[in-house]
Amino acid sequence: MATLSLQCNTPLTGSVVVPGDKSMSHRALMLGSLAVGETVVTGLLEGEDVLATAAAMRAMGAEIGRDDAGLWHIHGVGVGGLLQPRVALDMGNSGTSTRLLMGVIASHRITATFIGDASLSARPMRRVTEPLSTMGAQFTTAPGERLPLTMTGCCPAVPIRYVLPVASAQVKSAVLLAGLNAPGITSVVERIATRDHSERMLRGFGATVTVEDSPEGRIIAVTGEAELRPQVLTVPGDISSAAFVIVASLIVPGSDVTITNVGVNPTRDGLLRALIAMGGNIEILSPRTVGGEPVADLRVRHGALTGIEVPPEWAASMIDEYPILFVAAAFASGSTTMRGLEELRVKESDRIAVMAQGLAACGVSVDELPDGLIVHGRSGDAVAGGATIAAMLDHRIAMSFAVLALNATAAVTVDDAAPIGTSFPGFVALFQQLGAVAR
Ligand code: S3P
Numbered sequence: 294m295a296t297l298s299l300q301c302n303t304p305l306t307g308s309v310v311v312p313g314d315k316s317m318s319h320r321a322l323m324l325g326s327l328a329v330g331e332t333v334v335t336g337l338l339e340g341e342d343v344l345a346t347a348a349a350m351r352a353m354g355a356e357i358g359r360d361d362a363g364l365w366h367i368h369g370v371g372v373g374g375l376l377q378p379r380v381a382l383d384m385g386n387s388g389t390s391t392r393l394l395m396g397v398i399a400s401h402r403i404t405a406t407f408i409g410d411a412s413l414s415a416r417p418m419r420r421v422t423e424p425l426s427t428m429g430a431q432f433t434t435a436p437g438e439r440l441p442l443t444m445t446g447c448c449p450a451v452p453i454r455y456v457l458p459v460a461s462a463q464v465k466s467a468v469l470l471a472g473l474n475a476p477g478i479t480s481v482v483e484r485i486a487t488r489d490h491s492e493r494m495l496r497g498f499g500a501t502v503t504v505e506d507s508p509e510g511r512i513i514a515v516t517g518e519a520e521l522r523p524q525v526l527t528v529p530g531d532i533s534s535a536a537f538v539i540v541a542s543l544i545v546p547g548s549d550v551t552i553t554n555v556g557v558n559p560t561r562d563g564l565l566r567a568l569i570a571m572g573g574n575i576e577i578l579s580p581r582t583v584g585g586e587p588v589a590d591l592r593v594r595h596g597a598l599t600g601i602e603v604p605p606e607w608a609a610s611m612i613d614e615y616p617i618l619f620v621a622a623a624f625a626s627g628s629t630t631m632r633g634l635e636e637l638r639v640k641e642s643d644r645i646a647v648m649a650q651g652l653a654a655c656g657v658s659v660d661e662l663p664d665g666l667i668v669h670g671r672s673g674d675a676v677a678g679g680a681t682i683a684a685m686l687d688h689r690i691a692m693s694f695a696v697l698a699l700n701a702t703a704a705v706t707v708d709d710a711a712p713i714g715t716s717f718p719g720f721v722a723l724f725q726q727l728g729a730v731a732r
Pocket of ligand 1: 463
């Protein structure tokens with residue numbers, strides 16, 4: 294296992310770009326594969342999770358390639374046109390690939406087997422098998438409705454109206470993607486708004502998608518037997534990757550960093566709101582729309598942070614950012630309370646437990662709650678550090694402690710940096726560019 298320890302003796306300075314948005318990259322590959330003709334994507338994330346989606350779409354008949362200029366070309370087969378894969382679909386570490394593709398396959402008459410690494414194989418799939426079974430798909434799973442899993446889709450599938458029991462963009466998207474090839478209207482009701490990249494991109498590809506606010510929540514409906522038109526798409530930088538650079542710049546004294554071309558979709562920007570509420574010096578510059586998504590440049594400067602109570606209703610808009618927010622809270626004055634985070638326990642690792650243990654090992658005082666964490670900040674002082682952290686096959690755990698290490702008295706080592714490649718290739722090089730040293 295490749296260990297990682299970042300250190301820094303100078304402020305972080307400079308202007309950087311972060312890799313493309315992971316959520317949008319998965320969706321671009323899937324929808325491009327379901328359109329008839331050639332879709333061209335600029336800025337696709339070339340992380341392992343997204344490459345797993347590309348390999349699966351190829352295994353089901355799409356032609357997908359990258360040219361020398363870094364553009365991705367997808368020749369789609371049309372909605373309903375996917376072929377039976379001859380091999381098991383290896384999803385690696387990627388929950389998004391798995392759950393969204395289960396939706397895509399649910400309304401195709403094909404059988405597919407999903408396998409994944411130890412982390413993915415421990416994650417719950419019932420949240421998608423349940424609605425997709427109602428639509429007619431059949432599943433054989435490992436105990437506890439986990440991977441390995443074999444499913445047979447159904448065509449014609451039954452359009453459904455599904456009220457999301459958990460705030461999950463993956464479940465919402467799985468049902469909507471299944472609905473693309475079902476005769477009639479498939480709708481999802483969400484009480485709490487989750488990331489809306491599927492809705493935006495489906496519309497961009499020409500699907501009929503309506504979104505309506507009702508007393509029950511947001512109702513998103515897709516008209517089935519859709520014909521998707523190929524697109525030319527630009528994927529902005531991933532705010533979930535920018536999050537590590539943002540927090541690093543806030544906690545390393547003297548830092549002044551600009552991150553250009555970051556997606557700031559309001560269903561994803563909770564971290565910015567939370568850090569600004571904590572007093573973080575973050576400027577949102579040149580807001581613009583690119584390819585139907587809000588984008589901006591972010592200038593972040595070091596400064597004092599104050600602990601707050603983060604409203605639980607913000608959780609969905611920053612669900613992947615809590616590990617790094619816990620790190621920011623460790624450098625604030627006072628305590629930061631973060632609740633409503635049950636979902637964090639079923640991510641790539643149990644992110645509440647793993648972060649609580651790691652922070653405690655680095656000398657940060659925390660109280661673990663069933664649904665969250667209270668972090669008692671050190672008023673900007675360096676944390677003690679001096680620990681080796683087990684990343685647990687979780688990229689965001691690895692990156693969070695790599696960032697914490699930038700303001701620790703004794704070195705903090707992440708035992709396995711490999712998972713970082715799932716979402717943030719070039720993470721170490723980017724921090725070196727800003728002035729950090731990697732060991
Ligand atoms: C994602 C949705 C979120 C998020 C994941 C990506 C997506 O998962 O944690 O990293 O692209 O739809 P949930 O929908 O399970 O909350």
